[in-house]
Amino acid sequence: xxxxPIILVTNDDGILxxxxxxxxxxxxxxxxxYVVAPNKPQSGIGHAITMDTILFCDSVKIDNGNQKEWECSxxxxxxxxxxxxxxxxxxxxxxxxxxxxxxxxxxNIIYSGTISAIIEASIEGIPSVGFSLLDFNWNANFEPxxxxxxxxxxxxxxxPIPEHIIxxxxxxxxxxxxxxxxxxxxxxxxxxxxxxxDKRYNPKGRTYYWLVGEFLNLDNKKIDTDEWALKNxxxxxxxxxxxxxxxxxxxxxxxxxxxxxxxxxxxxx
Amino acid sequence: xxxxPIILVTNDDGILxxxxxxxxxxxxxxxxxYVVAPNKPQSGIGHAITMDTILFCDSVKIDNGNQKEWECSxxxxxxxxxxxxxxxxxxxxxxxxxxxxxxxxxxNIIYSGTISAIIEASIEGIPSVGFSLLDFNWNANFEPxxxxxxxxxxxxxxxPIPEHIIxxxxxxxxxxxxxxxxxxxxxxxxxxxxxxxDKRYNPKGRTYYWLVGEFLNLDNKKIDTDEWALKNxxxxxxxxxxxxxxxxxxxxxxxxxxxxxxxxxxxxx
Numbered sequence: 001x002x003x004x005p006i007i008l009v010t011n012d013d014g015i016l017x018x019x020x021x022x023x024x025x026x027x028x029x030x031x032x033x034y035v036v037a038p039n040k041p042q043s044g045i046g047h048a049i050t051m052d053t054i055l056f057c058d059s060v061k062i063d064n065g066n067q068k069e070w071e072c073s074x075x076x077x078x079x080x081x082x083x084x085x086x087x088x089x090x091x092x093x094x095x096x097x098x099x100x101x102x103x104x105x106x107x108n109i110i111y112s113g114t115i116s117a118i119i120e121a122s123i124e125g126i127p128s129v130g131f132s133l134l135d136f137n138w139n140a141n142f143e144p145x146x147x148x149x150x151x152x153x154x155x156x157x158x159x160p161i162p163e164h165i166i167x168x169x170x171x172x173x174x175x176x177x178x179x180x181x182x183x184x185x186x187x188x189x190x191x192x193x194x195x196x197x198d199k200r201y202n203p204k205g206r207t208y209y210w211l212v213g214e215f216l217n218l219d220n221k222k223i224d225t226d227e228w229a230l231k232n233x234x235x236x237x238x239x240x241x242x243x244x245x246x247x248x249x250x251x252x253x254x255x256x257x258x259x260x261x262x263x264x265x266x267x268x269x
Numbered sequence: 270x271x272x273x274p275i276i277l278v279t280n281d282d283g284i285l286x287x288x289x290x291x292x293x294x295x296x297x298x299x300x301x302x303y304v305v306a307p308n309k310p311q312s313g314i315g316h317a318i319t320m321d322t323i324l325f326c327d328s329v330k331i332d333n334g335n336q337k338e339w340e341c342s343x344x345x346x347x348x349x350x351x352x353x354x355x356x357x358x359x360x361x362x363x364x365x366x367x368x369x370x371x372x373x374x375x376x377n378i379i380y381s382g383t384i385s386a387i388i389e390a391s392i393e394g395i396p397s398v399g400f401s402l403l404d405f406n407w408n409a410n411f412e413p414x415x416x417x418x419x420x421x422x423x424x425x426x427x428x429p430i431p432e433h434i435i436x437x438x439x440x441x442x443x444x445x446x447x448x449x450x451x452x453x454x455x456x457x458x459x460x461x462x463x464x465x466x467d468k469r470y471n472p473k474g475r476t477y478y479w480l481v482g483e484f485l486n487l488d489n490k491k492i493d494t495d496e497w498a499l500k501n502x503x504x505x506x507x508x509x510x511x512x513x514x515x516x517x518x519x520x521x522x523x524x525x526x527x528x529x530x531x532x533x534x535x536x537x538x
Contacts, residue, residue, distance in 0.1 A: 047380055209326065239515040
């Protein structure tokens with residue numbers, strides 16, 4: 001890459017979150033930064049898009065730095081679509097999302113707006129990286145991790161892998177800089193949230209629920225997973241994709257002629 | 270399966286949509302049906318969950334039939350979580366979602382609440398099937414397809430594949446019954462929406478946008494895809510999964526020692 005790269009920055013915690021401010025600061029050292037991010041927190045919004053109402057997307061100036069910024073009334077995926085189609089002067093060289101306040105390891109990626117944003121970029125053929133720090137605190141200290149983030153993005157920008165678009169889910173353990181052991185390339189751990197809703201009654205007696213849950217790692221002790229890496233002091237990197245086809249089952253279903261006894265035409269009348 | 274199966278039904282078009290009413294009717298012939306579905310349309314809501322506010326979930330009686338029904342203020346994924354954790358007497362034997370008004374083939378699954386609901390069920394270890402008819406019309410005629418749906422669900426219920434949880438994305442072409450050629454087991458076609466936002470100005474002069482788009486099948490003429498099957502008169506069935514790990518890239522990144530030049534500790538200070 002000879003020219004200064006164009007970097008699209010977004011997140012799901014909203015454009016004012018300290019996590020995205022730290023990410024913008026790091027990216028300003030690498031290229032021309034365009035921020036298109038939600039105007040409010042959107043954690044848990046997944047890959048939602050705004051189909052049935054309108055979107056606002058307004059230029060804003062939030063703090064110092066060379067970045068250009070827009071705040072959007074929609075979801076993180078809306079932000080990526082709007083950025084590419086309407087806002088940026090040309091297709092970005094990379095899309096980065098985060099730094100998320102809290103983990104997006106293992107199954108959490110499926111609920112995460114931060115990760116959905118980078119998946120949307122990958123659908124558009126744009127390399128992308130989502131960053132999350134294992135610290136839910138709004139005032140989390142992102143400073144110690146900015147140089148790792150800088151180096152990871154630089155690596156992706158200047159070392160393309162032929163015929164592959166790289167899409168990475170990066171999680172960073174909440175450790176002192178000197179305690180971080182390195183980077184592990186991992187698979188997504190098999191895990192789930194065991195829900196238990198907190199059931200309450202409103203002042204008129206109507207039942208309502210708060211979603212609560214306990215995280216279960218079903219791949220406990222499996223050393224090739226992101227959960228293992230994070231528990232053992234490593235930054236975890238999981239390459240991800242948007243093809244959800246389950247090829248293992250696909251081949252089984254085909255070989256079994258699984259649906260061959262389903263009849264068509266007149267026998268169903 | 271000896272006992273009558275417990276069937277969870279949901280969708281993203283809302284509990285009043287004709288598509289879910291047709292699905293409920295078919296499922297009543299197969300087992301004890303519990304409907305937990307959104308109280309309003311939620312197309313494009315993806316895998317969103319409600320974390321920052323409360324959920325209502327009220328018992329309702331909408332039409333005839335043996336099903337028990339609840340309408341929920343949340344997303345399709347909220348519905349599945351609430352159903353399993355709070356509403357159903359025990360874990361369902363299967364979760365079915367739809368019948369969606371409009372296609373959920375290829376890349377559309379990533380935006381679809383209908384499909385996110387079955388993915389959530391699969392995370393919980395429950396076999397699941399999402400049904401979509403290629404007809405966006407609210408008054409689409411679902412009658413001709415109900416017997417195929419019945420047979421597909423019956424097949425999944427009574428023919429488990431050892432050590433695999435089956436999660437299927439089923440799309441049905443809008444054809445007369447006698448024109449449907451059969452079922453194809455497919456992979457998700459590589460495709461995307463080429464966005465072009467419709468830019469307008471509100472009465473005060475502020476810019477706003479409507480999302481519009483043109484569907485692009487990047488796997489045109491590839492006969493192993495769902496898009497090909499649907500265009501050629503077949504019901505498409507794509508087995509899907511929630512593991513988003515891109516194993517091809519994972520192995521490349523590992524073999525290249527891709528991140529070995531990223532330094533830790535004192536060299537970053």
